[in-house]
Amino acid sequence: MSQSDARIVIVGAGHAGGxxxxxLRQYGWKGPITLVGEEPIAPYQRPPLSKAWLKGEADAASLxxxxxxxxxxxxxxLRLATSAVGIDREARAVALSSGETLAYDxxxxxxxxxxxxxxxxxxxxxxxxxxxxxAEADQLKAALGPGKRLAVIGGGYIGLEAAASARALGAEAVxxxxxxxxxxxxxxxxxxxxxxxxxxxxxxxxxxxAAIEALEGVDGHVTGVRLSDGRLIGCDAVLxxxxxxxxxxxxxxxxxxxxxxxxxxxAARTADPLIHAIGDCTHRPLPLYESMGxxxxxxxxxxQAKQAAADLCxxxxxxxxxxxxxxxQYDLRLQIAGLPLGAAETVLRGDPAAAQFAIFHLDADERLxxxxxxxxxxxxxxxxxxxxxRKKIPGKKLRDMSLSMRDxxx
Amino acid sequence: MSNMPKVTYIEYNDTxxxxxVPLGLSVMRGAIDNxxxxxxxxxxxxxxxxxxxVYIEPEWQDKIGVPEPGSQEASMLSxxxxxxxxxxxxxxxxxxxxxxxxxxxxxxGQH
Ligand SMILES: Cc1cc2nc3c(=O)[nH]c(=O)nc-3n(C[C@H](O)[C@H](O)[C@H](O)COP(=O)(O)OP(=O)(O)OC[C@H]3O[C@@H](n4cnc5c(N)ncnc54)[C@H](O)[C@@H]3O)c2cc1C
Ligand code: FES
Numbered sequence: 001m002s003q004s005d006a007r008i009v010i011v012g013a014g015h016a017g018g019x020x021x022x023x024l025r026q027y028g029w030k031g032p033i034t035l036v037g038e039e040p041i042a043p044y045q046r047p048p049l050s051k052a053w054l055k056g057e058a059d060a061a062s063l064x065x066x067x068x069x070x071x072x073x074x075x076x077x078l079r080l081a082t083s084a085v086g087i088d089r090e091a092r093a094v095a096l097s098s099g100e101t102l103a104y105d106x107x108x109x110x111x112x113x114x115x116x117x118x119x120x121x122x123x124x125x126x127x128x129x130x131x132x133x134x135a136e137a138d139q140l141k142a143a144l145g146p147g148k149r150l151a152v153i154g155g156g157y158i159g160l161e162a163a164a165s166a167r168a169l170g171a172e173a174v175x176x177x178x179x180x181x182x183x184x185x186x187x188x189x190x191x192x193x194x195x196x197x198x199x200x201x202x203x204x205x206x207x208x209x210a211a212i213e214a215l216e217g218v219d220g221h222v223t224g225v226r227l228s229d230g231r232l233i234g235c236d237a238v239l240x241x242x243x244x245x246x247x248x249x250x251x252x253x254x255x256x257x258x259x260x261x262x263x264x265x266x267a268a269r270t271a272d273p274l275i276h277a278i279g280d281c282t283h284r285p286l287p288l289y290e291s292m293g294x295x296x297x298x299x300x301x302x303x304q305a306k307q308a309a310a311d312l313c314x315x316x317x318x319x320x321x322x323x324x325x326x327x328x329q330y331d332l333r334l335q336i337a338g339l340p341l342g343a344a345e346t347v348l349r350g351d352p353a354a355a356q357f358a359i360f361h362l363d364a365d366e367r368l369x370x371x372x373x374x375x376x377x378x379x380x381x382x383x384x385x386x387x388x389x390r391k392k393i394p395g396k397k398l399r400d401m402s403l404s405m406r407d408x409x410x
Numbered sequence: 411m412s413n414m415p416k417v418t419y420i421e422y423n424d425t426x427x428x429x430x431v432p433l434g435l436s437v438m439r440g441a442i443d444n445x446x447x448x449x450x451x452x453x454x455x456x457x458x459x460x461x462x463x464v465y466i467e468p469e470w471q472d473k474i475g476v477p478e479p480g481s482q483e484a485s486m487l488s489x490x491x492x493x494x495x496x497x498x499x500x501x502x503x504x505x506x507x508x509x510x511x512x513x514x515x516x517x518x519g520q521h
Contacts, residue, residue: 026447045454047453048454062439070443298452298453319519326456326459333458377489378485381485381486381488385489406489409489
């Protein structure tokens with residue numbers, strides 16, 4: 001079979017799946033490409049859903065990953081509002097919710113992740129929302145505005161961004177976190193403290209160490225969050241933002257190894273040579289950290305989309321990237337590079353009181369592992385370079401503002 | 411359609427792509443919308459990623475200018491591996507009538 005006949009089916013039309021289709025065409029793939037997606041609209045970017053889109057500052061065209069005309073003009077068949085319900089690896093076919101089957105020569109799984117569910121009384125009340133899709137973002141937006149109060153369950157990035165956007169829309173916001181600090185799983189304590197203070201100064205109430213007993217409502221609509229200490233936090237809407245879980249079931253049911261994500265190598269290959277997996281749904285090698293893990297970020301989705309496309313097109317693999325992420329809240333830009341896996345020392349550079357600083361994480365040998373930068377692009381960019389080089393650098397140099405990041409990173 | 415301004419993007423391997431970019435759209439978005447290789451735009455134009463780095467052809471330099479000193483763009487660019495005096499982040503360049511015919515090149519490693 002020549003490549004020009006080989007059929008690629010991509011399941012999941014999100015950031016990773018849509019990008020893989022685009023990269024395959026950039027890299028010269030000639031065969032048919034079909035992109036199957038559960039959502040009714042073509043691939044779009046999720047980061048604005050909790051930021052510009054929620055605040056009403058972005059339009060549909062800017063949200064779209066590519067314009068609608070891109071798919072026909074690139075000969076990519078889009079099957080929207082359609083989900084894959086099973087993979088028959090022997091027959092090399094995907095069963096669709098429509099009852100059809102789609103034969104493939106290569107399959108790319110780009111299934112993404114979904115909002116984690118809580119088990120609580122009252123979750124089915126109207127006004128209890130999640131934030132993963134544009135449809136959910138629009139529901140949330142409709143619930144916000146002057147005189148409204150949003151309760152966010154979970155102090156992660158998405159929850160904090162939503163709280164900041166709610167404030168921008170004139171609504172009140174309260175963030176309810178089970179751990180003793182917001183961003184407990186994803187940021188260091190100093191950064192958590194900084195964000196808590198900043199949100200409080202912007203009028204957001206932050207409740208930490210809170211156990212939730214139930215969501216309460218009147219006439220089927222949520223009116224409050226009851227804590228186990230008896231307190232009732234009144235609200236008009238609840239956003240449940242307690243993390244995401246990989247959509248791995250389709251792969252697991254087909255006998256592919258999963259470990260909180262579909263297990264892949266650095267070419268995004270699963271153990272089946274005909275199946276790649278990319279994006280939020282994967283459990284992937286983290287070569288800089290000699291480890292494996294799941295990353296939930298756009299840069300990761302793009303890196304793995306390139307890995308898969310390059311592998312299928314017989315191209316050299318893309319240069320490995322340092323994992324990175326950004327988040328915007330109010331006038332704060334947070335940029336994170338690397339992962340603090342095995343960190344032994346944290347170093348502060350800059351001034352948190354001026355909302356311009358970075359926190360570096362070093363291992364016991366003074367190797368830079370990660371940097372969290374607030375309104376500190378040089379620290380982020382310089383840190384990212386040093387992490388990629390696995391550079392060792394003494395904490396006292398990083399702390400010294402008289403040394404420029406450019407010189408330190410050189 | 412015919413009076414829509416055009417931009418030519420030249421890949422590192424010299425492949426040129428001439429595409430129409432509507433007024434007001436960014437030079438980055440013009441590349442993305444036409445699947446021009448070499449501009450990934452991870453951050454979607456938020457000036458957070460530097461994966462939309464281009465070099466402005468010399469004859470366009472005056473019209474385009476340099477990033478504002480101290481801006482986020484200037485700061486990102488001062489660390490991009492292959493920055494030159496004519497480097498810009500294409501998500502920060504809005505298409506204007508007088509930019510019709512603009513030519514930009516993509517740096518090595520960005521493909
Ligand atoms: C509100 C929000 C804000 C974010 N902000 C940032 C940010 O600032 N920076 C950043 O880097 N990242 C951010 N992220 C994370 C980023 O959006 C994700 O990492 C990225 O979307 C992952 O892309 P993906 O294609 O793997 O998954 P997704 O974009 O989730 O796409 C997966 C798609 O597959 C579909 N699907 C699943 N199962 C099936 C099936 N069986 N059949 C058919 N289709 C299926 C889903 O419906 C979905 O459309 C944010 C995410 C959210 C939700
Ligand atoms: S698109 Fe990310 S900096 Fe331009």
